[in-house]
Amino acid sequence: MTLLAANILIVDDEQTIADLVEVYLENENYNVFKFYNGKDALYCIENERLDLAILDVMLPDVDGFSICQQIREKHNFPVIMLTAKEEEIDKITGLTLGADDYITKPFRPLELIARVKAQLRRFTKYNSSEPKQEDHLIAFSGLVLNMDTHECTLNEKKLPLTPTEFSILWVLCSNSGRVVRSEELFQEVWGDKYFTNSNNTVMVHIRHLREKMGDNAEHPKYIKTVWGVGYKIEK
Amino acid sequence: MTLLAANILIVDDEQTIADLVEVYLENENYNVFKFYNGKDALYCIENERLDLAILDVMLPDVDGFSICQQIREKHNFPVIMLTAKEEEIDKITGLTLGADDYITKPFRPLELIARVKAQLRRFTKYNSSEPKQEDHLIAFSGLVLNMDTHECTLNEKKLPLTPTEFSILWVLCSNSGRVVRSEELFQEVWGDKYFTNSNNTVMVHIRHLREKMGDNAEHPKYIKTVWGVGYKIEK
């Protein structure tokens, strides 16, 4: 485990997106280099020691594809492409060809972080002797969450979770032993700092989770309610 | 553990709020820089070594968002935004985007402190080699309060406390050895928003606490009554 936080470049002309990504990455303690256009990004690439780049495909000046190519030619770090879901499939296929991974907007924070980590891990593997770090997998007390496959097993029995349910459980588990405030949960799962939807939504999903896990709210074995604060899963 | 108390900036044009926050922070032994407008705050940012900033979003001159941006550009310390709950969701989302955390008014002092500490902890983690400091945990003479899990144990036995009870006990414990005046307790637990409460309310909660702790008012082992002043917990 390196003591230096990874340097990550994010380029997107939609400032909101870029800003959001910045927040998520900084939350994970990465150093973020953020730009709203391709030109500035290119300058940064030449002058900073970067570990990973997240590029929007559609940029007004130099598009993400070109940037990716330049990174491939002169440097050697992973590239993740951001694409709007609406953009034509075949176009995307071409544009993301050189990239190591791609993510379609809108995306969930958790997914972005997971992919970033995956790329950094993959890349680091050959540049250090550190043991492979499985932070895309959570396992304790009969519960196993696999972020790669999005699968969840409870005592060797597979739980069919919906994406939202998986996200919630993931956040709870990665904070196991600690209360996660409803707002915090919201931010981590929906990427929204604010309650654009009623926080009842969280409760309903919690309910479904409990149901699938064979829990009941009275004396839950897994997801515990901490009154006035949020939810908690024991370590 | 650093010997120097953290320097915290608080900016709010509502003087009452700013003053209150100042009191809370000073109680926790932080150095507070307080301003009622954005201009003075900006000057402070340039001339002081700050560790954290608490900014009201809506300020008459330079708004909190701009201040936050400037901090992000030239400096590198956490920012917590204060927002009124009524302010429009989409406006807020944009305005707090660059911040590390946000708190909606009215807020409970304890929550404010908790978040401040969380940010300082997160930030310090990567800027020093000190072992993780558990200041979200109070422990002495058989009593353990854990802010992360919101749990309280007395001689290894778990006490199920309600949110308000937990707050009260937390305040008493973090001022252990010192008498906490009833009004002080009031302010620390409820903030000044709920100034209409009869001070009997505090007594009732104290009663419940004592009950759960196996104390009685006659010869209390834990929460002692100091006549004409308030309550005290021994160190």
Add this chain to the structure above:
DNA sequence: TCGCGATATTCAGAAAATCTTAAGATTTTT
């Protein structure tokens, strides 16, 4: 010791947070 104000106790109604259910909206798959 008595009186008075401060603190305790009790309890019931009010308020707040959570749970549950189900229906409609949205998204994804077929």
Add this chain to the structure above:
DNA sequence: AAAAATCTTAAGATTTTCTGAATATCGCGA
């Protein structure tokens, strides 16, 4: 385009917590 799966919202039920009033008790000073 229909069907299926998933998500969100709404409303009412339930549970937990908070508060204020009434009454009892205590502690200090006269």
